[in-house]
Amino acid sequence: MDRDHGVRDALARLLMALGPLNLGAEERNTVELVLAEVLNNILEHAYPGIGPLGTVRISVEARSNGLHISVLDDGAPMPDGQAPLGTAQDLNMAIPDLPEGGFGWFLIRDLAKDVQYRRVAGHNQLDLRLAIALPRNH
């Protein structure tokens, strides 16, 4: 994954790989948005700087309660050993004081369930579940 368009390429390949699931437009956007935020975060924090990136491995498993996604990287650990809470920000303020950041983890935690970060044998592992592509009961 290269820095300039690596995330875009990874997202495109991921969505293509999920083609057989026949996800609806909103479901596709859920996958793309959550993974964009996760990958951008890895780029910025796990692999900071301008050098080549390490490996990022994404696995997706479709189960009865949604898509179980694991993202592994070999980069620097999360500060304090935990993923940011991404709490909603108060926007009731004058325009010049509005936040321009801090939305990424909010979106991840709002759209995904069971978000869990672990540091395992020198790797970062982020697990989450998207409640989409659920088997329909007829």
Add this chain to the structure above:
Amino acid sequence: MKISTRTEGDICILCVEEARIDAASALAFKEGVRSAAAEAPPMVILDLQQVTFIDSSGLGAIVAILKHVTPDRKLVLAGLTPAVQRVFELTRMDKVFALFPTLDAALGTCGA
């Protein structure tokens, strides 16, 4: 980042001619809009009809633009596609910005 500019009376319409405002393009977007809006009249419509994806970086860049033009200019957003509208609603930024479903709706309200 391709942004086209046209003026209709007291209104400047900036059309973002890119599909994505994301981490890869947020900086170029900010720079492009800033220079396009530099000589703009007091009302600026950001036409986002061609944008089919934004992430938190894209949202942050649009907020930065709002902060940059305020208070000299008013900024409204038009033509948000479903995925873009969704990010604004999830983050409650739809309460901060004036959003119009179409460019015509924006022009109608902003008085072209």
